[in-house]
Amino acid sequence: MNEQLRITPEIIKNAPFIECECGSVLFTERILFKKISALISPTNAEELYPMPVIVCDKCGKAHPKTDPLNMVPDNLKSNVKLT
């Protein structure tokens, strides 16, 4: 990796934590399962697709920054302002 692109411990130390709208900075990985219909599944059988989601430890909502592809349903997502 290019030396100039490396994220150093010093950079990490000085960076702010991502904060949930409830103020918590601790998050946990949980799993959502998508049910892929046999009609559109490449295997022609119904498939369960596990989808990891990072949620707040305190209020259980997903931080939008951890969902860049916008795959998490709105009712599971916090309304924190993206800056």
Ligand SMILES: [Zn+2]
């Ligand atoms: Zn929260």
